Structures are given as C-alpha cells and as structure tokens.
Ligand SMILES: Cc1cc2nc3c(=O)[nH]c(=O)nc-3n(C[C@H](O)[C@H](O)[C@H](O)COP(=O)(O)OP(=O)(O)OC[C@H]3O[C@@H](n4cnc5c(N)ncnc54)[C@H](O)[C@@H]3O)c2cc1C
C-alpha cells in the first residue's frame with residue numbers, strides 16, 4: 001500500500017498571535033514543531049506500513065524550515081519526503097492548501113492519504129476533507145483507528161458519544177484524531193534520504209496562494225468551557241433569551257453574497273455574453 | 277448492522293419507575309390536543325372517539341413507553357369544541373378500549389388534564405372564560421370572569437372525579453397541565469394572578485390552588501399512583517417569568533408529592549416557544565430540564581425538538597433528564613421506538629418541525645402530518661394496514677420529486693415491480709429549492725427518508741434520465757405514473773429595465789437577484805415569503821406586495837410570524853392590499869386594490885412574481901390518450917399544491933393499484 005501523510009509545521013506555543021491588519025497568524029520568531037495530529041497520522045502510517053508491506057511518503061507545504069518535520073518523520077520510518085515550497089504558495093487558506101496538496105499527492109501516487117484531523121494552530125479541520133474533494137475520493141474525519149482486511153479499510157470514527165465504523169474500498173483520505181498515537185515510542189533511524197523539493201509549477205496559478213484564497217477570518221474570540229446544551233441566563237430579558245436560542249447561542253451572523261446590480265460585474269459579463 | 281440496540285441506547289431503552297408504574301423505556305408520547313373528540317353541541321361534546329383511541333394506540337404499537345392523552349375538565353374547560361372531556365363518564369367505553377389496547381403493547385397511558393382558563397381557540401366560545409383576575413389572555417380580546425371560590429371548588433371536584441374514574445378505566449397515571457394557557461398556569465403566573473385573597477399575592481398563595489388539586493387527587497388515588505406535572509418553565513414574554521421561577525415552582529411541587537416534572541415552555545402569547553418550529557434549534561429546551569435535574573430528586577422529562585435517538589441518548593447520558601418527551605416525532609413516525617430497538621436508524625422518518633399538518637389543530641381541524649399520511653387516519657392507513665398487491669404489475673414512475681418517490685415507495689412495499697426515472701441529476705424535485713430557504717434545511721427529510729426506503733428495497737432510480745413516450749414503448753410497463761411536477765406561471769408583462777424572475781429562478785440563481793427587489797406574493801406561501809427571506813438574508817432590499825392584509829397568508833402561523841420579523845429585520849417592507857400595475861423603466865408601479873391609489877418604487881433591479889404554478893402533464897396526456905396502458909397523474913403534475921396533500925395523494929394512489 002502506498003501511503004501519503006501530510007504534515008504541517010506549527011508554532012510551538014499555545015498562544016495564538018494574529019496580525020491585526022491581515023488577520024493571518026504571525027509565525028516569525030516562534031520555534032516550529034510537527035502538528036500533534038499529523039504526528040499521530042505518521043505513527044498510524046507506520047503501523048499500516050508494517051501490516052501491509054507498504055511505503056510511506058510524507059508531504060509538507062511551507063517554508064524551507066518545514067523540511068525539519070519531514071526529516072523527523074523519515075527518522076521514524078517514512079520512506080520519502082516531499083516539500084512543496086514556493087513563494088507563490090504564500091497566504092494560502094484551507095481551499096488553496098487543499099488544492100495544492102491534492103494535486104501534488106496525485107503526482108506522487110497513493111492508495112491512502114493520512115492527515116491530522118486538524119492543525120493545533122488553525123483548528124479548521126478542513127484541509128483533509130478538501131484533499132478528498134479535490135481527489136474525488138471519500139474523506140473520513142475523527143478517525144482513531146484503522147484496520148486493514150484484504151482490500152478493505154475499517155475506519156473507527158469517534159464522535160465523542162459513540163464510535164462509528166466505516167468500511168472503505170479503494171483510495172481514501174483519512175484524518176486522524178487520536179492525539180495519543182503521537183506519544184508512541186519509536187526507533188530513530190540515522191540515515192535518511194534527501195528531501196524532494198517541489199515548486200508550484202504543476203499547479204494552476206489562480207488556485208494557489210493569496211489569489212486562490214477566498215477565506216477571510218472575520219473575528220476571533222475566546223470561548224468558555226463547552227457545554228452540551230445551550231445555557232440561557234434567566235436574568236436576560238425575553239427578547240435576548242429567544243434571540244440567543246434561535247441563533248443557537250451565537251452572536252448574530254450576517255452574510256452577503258455577490259449578486260447582480262445594473263452596474264455589477266456579473267451583469268456586465270452577462271450582457272456581453274448575451275450580445276454575442 | 278448487528279449491533280445490540282440495548283447497548284448503544286443504554287439509557288433510552290432502559291425502564292424507569294414512576295411511583296408504582298414501570299415504563300419499559302424512556303420515550304414519552306407528549307400530550308397534544310388532537311381535535312379527535314366528537315362534538316354535537318355544548319354538553320354533547322368532548323366525547324371520545326374511535327379515531328382518538330386509534331391515534332394513541334398506534335404510538336404504543338410503535339413502542340413508546342408512555343402515552344399522554346390530552347383532555348379537559350369541567351364542561352367549560354375545553355379549549356376547542358372537539359377536546360375530549362376527562363370528567364365525562366360517557367367516555368368510559370372508548371377509554372377502556374384504548375387503555376387495554378395500549379397495555380397489550382406494553383405501553384402505559386396517562387391522562388393529561390387541563391382547564392382552559394382564559395384561553396379558547398374557539399371564535400365565539402359558548403361559555404365564559406375564567407381567570408384568577410379579570411383580564412383577557414394577553415394573546416386575545418375576549419375578557420374573562422374573575423373566578424370565585426365556589427367555582428374553584430367545583431372545578432377541583434371535576435379534576436378529582438376525572439382522575440378517580442380514569443384510574444378505574446385503566447389509565448396508569450395522571451398529568452396536570454400547569455403549562456401553556458390554562459387555568460392553573462394563570463394562577464401561578466405573577467403577571468396574570470393579581471388576587472389579594474389566599475390564592476394570590478405571594479408565591480405560596482399562587483401555588484395554593486394547584487397544590488390543593490394535587491392533594492385532593494392524591495387522597496383519592498393513593499400513594500403509588502403517578503401524578504405528574506407538565507410545567508411551563510419560561511413564559512417567554514416581556515411580562516412573564518423566566519426559568520428560575522420555573523425551578524422554584526418545581527421544588528414546591530416536588531414537596532407537594534408529585535411524581536415527575538415534564539418540562540415545557542412558552543404560552544399562547546408566544547406560541548413559537550410552545551410548539552417550536554424549524555427556526556428554533558433542536559434540543560433547545562434541554563437547558564430547562566438540566567436546571568430541573570440540578571434542583572430536584574424526582575424524574576424530569578426533557579422536551580422540544582427531540583427527534584433522533586442519538587440526540588435523545590446523549591441528553592440522558594449527560595444526566596440532563598430522565599425521560600425524553602417526543603410529541604411531533606411520534607406523530608410523524610409512530611414506529612420510532614421500535615425502529616430504535618431494531619437498530620433501523622436510517623428508517624426513522626424525522627419530524628421537520630414544520631407544524632404544517634399537526635399545527636392545524638388551532639383551526640379546529642384534526643391532527644395530520646405532512647410526512648405521515650397515517651397520522652389521524654390510523655385505522656385505515658396505520659401500522660400493518662398495507663396489503664400486498666393481488667397482481668404484481670410492472671410500473672414506471674416519471675419524476676423523483678416527492679410525489680413520484682412516495683408513490684414508488686408504497687408500490688414497492690406492496691410488491692410491485694417499480695422503476696423511477698428522474699430527468700435531473702438529483703432526486704427531490706422542488707424540495708431541493710424549498711430546503712435552501714433559511715432555516716428550512718430540514719425539509720430535505722421528506723426526500724431523504726423516501727430515498728432510503730427506495731434504496732433498501734432496491735428500487736432502481738435512474739437519475740439524469742427523462743422518461744419519454746419512446747422509452748415507455750420500449751419498456752412496455754403495465755402502468756405509468758406521471759409525477760412530473762409543475763412549472764411557474766409568469767404573466768405576460770413588459771418589464772422595462774427590471775430583471776423579471778420567477779421564485780424558482782431566484783432560489784436557484786441568487787446571483788441574478790439585484791440589490792433592490794420587488795416581490796409580488798400571489799400564492800401566500802413559501803414561494804413568496806420564503807424566497808423573500810432568502811434573498812433578504814443575503815443582503816437584498818425586498819418589498820413584498822400582496823392583495824391580502826398581510827403577506828404569507830397561507831403559511832403556518834408560527835412560521836409566518838417569524839418570517840415577517842425577519843423581513844423587517846433585514847430591512848424589507850410589506851405593502852398590503854396592493855397589486856402590480858406596470859413597470860416603466862426601472863420603476864415598478866403598484867396600486868391599492870381598494871382605493872386604486874398608485875404608488876411607485878424607483879430604481880428597482882429585480883421583480884420577482886411569485887404566482888401560481890401550472891401542472892407539467894404532457895407525458896400523462898400522451899399516454900392516457902393512446903389508451904393502451906393505465907396512466908395516473910400525481911402531485912404538482914395533477915394540481916400544484918403542497919407536500920401535505922401530495923404525500924397523502926401518493927399514498928392513496930399507490931394503495932389502489
Ligand atoms: C421555493 C419553494 C418552496 C416551497 N416550500 C414548500 C413548503 O415549505 N412546504 C410545502 O409543502 N411545499 C413547498 N413547496 C411546494 C412543493 O415543493 C411542491 O408542491 C412539491 O415539491 C411538488 O412535488 P412533485 O413531486 O409533485 O413535483 P416536483 O417537485 O416538481 O417534481 C417533479 C420531478 O419530475 C421530474 N420530471 C419531470 N418530467 C419528467 C420526465 N418526463 N421524466 C423524468 N423526470 C421528470 C422533474 O425533474 C422533477 O424532479 C415549495 C416550492 C418552492 C418552489
């Protein structure tokens with residue numbers, strides 16, 4: 001089985017720093033580590049490699065120093081490391097990242113893609129599922145264990161309340177959520193292969209980097225302890241209580257889509273097409 | 277799946293003790309007014325009917341642990357003319373039959389008693405309304421009589437008589453309603469009770485009357501007989517109490533010896549929180565049960581938009597309640613508990629909180645359900661009434677909207693050889709648009725459920741495949757069902773510089789909708805107000821125009837209210853008693869239907885005309901006119917309508933063939 005594991009280097013700090021202007025994470029000056037969930041995915045890959053006589057390729061997208069995490073994975077037993085490193089990739093959101101990784105994985109070749117369930121710095125949990133979308137293969141999230149039986153994968157999905165079992169045939173993306181796997185002991189190898197350096201030449205330019213990234217983080221706020229039901233304060237006035245219940249405990253959301261006006265781009269383009 | 281349901285739903289499927297009574301599981305069919313009583317005029321009304329009995333028996337058959345039956349006490353205590361009287365001994369025969377049947381299925385049955393107090397849903401109630409203090413219920417205009425002590429005594433005796441005789445008839449317990457609108461809630465409510473005698477003024481005084489009734493019943497029915505309370509925890513009005521007061525009352529009731537508390541909220545002044553529609557999140561009421569659990573020792577029921585076993589198990593496993601109240605979920609799918617026990621989770625048909633079928637009770641109609649044609653028609657269509665077809669036929673269905681899918685489901689269940697053709701890539705028909713309206717995503721349950729049924733029976737559904745006359749010739753079926761839907765009708769008008777759209781185009785291509793929109797409501801339904809909400813939510817400024825006194829006239833009342841609020845909050849307007857006259861340039865000209873006065877809206881980008889649809893029945897006519905095989909038409913293709921009618925019609929058709 002040919003396994004590709006995606007790993008990300010994340011800042012080694014619990015404190016989230018955000019550039020107040022761009023709303024992006026500030027990474028300068030903070031030492032990097034491998035995202036804990038990705039580390040768990042690497043350990044899962046090692047187990048599967050042993051069982052299936054497979055090979056492991058690790059893939060990371062990021063600046064040169066992210067190569068450290070690829071080396072780390074190869075010391076544990078991964079067979080090859082690929083670093084996707086290009087200035088054009090900078091400022092990517094999860095959509096652009098998912099696209100870039102998926103296209104690269106397609107080139108490397110794969111039977112199974114493993115990802116961390118989420119990154120401990122961004123916590124979106126979107127990249128794995130997006131890779132699945134771009135590759136047009138099933139993506140499974142919150143997986144804590146994988147068993148291989150003949151051609152099939154049995155994936156165990158922990159919802160926090162029960163464990164669902166999925167039987168999967170053929171290539172798939174599986175996102176690992178059991179952090180404890182990362183702490184498993186391993187034997188460290190000394191001689192590891194060179195990292196394959198890749199640039200963005202195989203990717204469509206408008207789909208990568210800042211250009212390919214429609215997401216804007218509107219705001220971030222710190223939340224209290226989670227609860228399994230809405231907590232409604234009896235002292236709030238009636239309207240507040242109801243508003244709060246109706247919004248599922250959230251502040252009011254508002255979204256605006258781009259629609260047509262007489263002078264909008266969409267209208268001008270449509271008119272031009274109609275005239276042809 | 278082979279998994280053991282008792283392990284997965286450990287709490288939900290475990291028994292619980294209420295006084296001397298053991299429930300086999302934690303699922304309660306919550307009390308609800310059905311309008312299934314008989315009415316032959318005052319004092320000749322409130323009579324239990326077979327229809328009523330069958331409705332409740334069906335839920336016990338489906339596996340519910342407990343069934344609560346809404347009833348009124350005292351001749352003037354009815355909220356509607358067909359609400360069944362608990363005190364009337366003429367109901368003995370039907371109720372004995374009902375309790376016996378319920379027991380056969382291992383279920384238990386409690387009577388829920390209520391005196392309407394200041395609330396009547398009747399236009400002109402034949403009797404006076406009663407309240408602790410003279411004032412109309414804040415939701416209506418009919419004034420009340422201040423209840424006197426001897427009247428209170430008389431009503432109390434009706435409560436006791438009802439409890440005692442129903443125990444005799446086989447009921448397992450009684451639940452008193454201090455919830456919604458009813459005499460007892462008006463007594464406990466600090467706003468509605470302004471009395472200065474021993475029944476008002478202080479907390480103890482306000483609780484006195486309900487507690488006297490509880491004690492009087494307790495004396496007659498004995499220690500172990502369950503007396504529960506349906507308790508309004510939060511009135512959800514500007515003037516009303518909040519849940520802290522609800523908890524305080526519950527503690528007092530526990531001390532008075534009640535067996536369990538069944539949480540509830542809202543009142544007729546805020547009907548949305550009483551029968552929460554799709555705008556209110558699922559499980560919204562759990563916090564009230566959780567607060568009760570912290571304060572009480574007796575069992576607590578959670579309620580409100582609980583329609584799924586995993587959700588229910590979670591509430592119980594987290595310790596937030598001891599029992600799960602389901603009203604509409606069991607109206608929609610009475611077999612929910614049995615399906616849970618058999619681990620047939622995908623087969624559960626979830627209530628989508630539309631209140632469009634069951635909500636008809638406020639118009640004095642009987643309970644029905646948009647998705648379940650058997651609700652209120654249990655005897656004819658209920659569990660176990662589907663007969664296998666005498667002659668198995670080869671049937672082709674054109675269209676996998678809900679009409680086609682429902683017909684195919686029932687036909688296949690009866691053993692016919694069915695194939696479904698859908699020209700779109702996806703099944704669902706217009707529901708694929710309806711579900712895009714904000715907060716209406718649960719509408720997709722209609723086709724999700726049907727899709728799963730067809731899949732499980734391995735009925736082929738060919739998507740991206742139009743059924744044509746040629747294909748029919750080729751496949752040579754015995755019967756063709758045309759469920760081919762409808763098309764929106766647009767008037768032939770000069771639209772000037774304004775983009776003219778029908779509601780389906782607006783839902784599908786929201787990018788074509790401009791900033792300033794006029795929407796003409798000629799259907800009074802979701803195609804108008806729902807579409808206005810969608811485009812308003814993504815930033816368009818909408819003026820909705822109607823010939824009626826208000827837009828969305830035909831929408832269920834709680835949804836209607838929320839839609840109207842959302843329209844105004846999104847900066848929209850409603851122009852009533854008006855119609856479209858003309859469009860000149862980018863100006864839309866309207867006229868008042870009474871005064872013919874003109875009004876103009878300038879700089880309009882888009883005009884949406886939400887008018888009638890016309891049936892798409894070409895295929896049906898072709899096959900029918902050829903006359904060489906049977907053809908039937910169903911759903912919008914027969915007459916454009918709503919899911920409620922279409923699902924029923926499909927079931928009826930499929931049972932005939
Ligand atoms: C925006 C909107 C909101 C609505 N909201 C509600 C609501 O809240 N509640 C409610 O009750 N109703 C609502 N309705 C109405 C409801 O959706 C329709 O009445 C109902 O879906 C009609 O179902 P149907 O199966 O008869 O027709 P359709 O849903 O129109 O399905 C017909 C299907 O047949 C297919 N078809 C046609 N010809 C062929 C052929 N020759 N071969 C193969 N396939 C063919 C079509 O592609 C289509 O999928 C709403 C409608 C709209 C547009």
Ligand SMILES: Cc1cc2nc3c(=O)[nH]c(=O)nc-3n(C[C@H](O)[C@H](O)[C@H](O)COP(=O)(O)O)c2cc1C
Nearest residue numbers: 306307308309346506580581582602603604634637
């Ligand atoms: C048609 C209808 C009638 C109702 N009548 C009563 C009633 O008589 N007594 C009562 O306690 N609750 C009544 N209710 C409220 C329900 O018991 C329940 O609290 C509410 O529907 C929310 O729960 P659900 O989401 O499980 O339906 C009624 C609800 C409906 C839909």
Ligand code: SF4
Nearest residue numbers: 627630631633645646
């Ligand atoms: S009519 Fe709607 S709300 Fe009522 S039970 Fe059926 S699906 Fe639920």
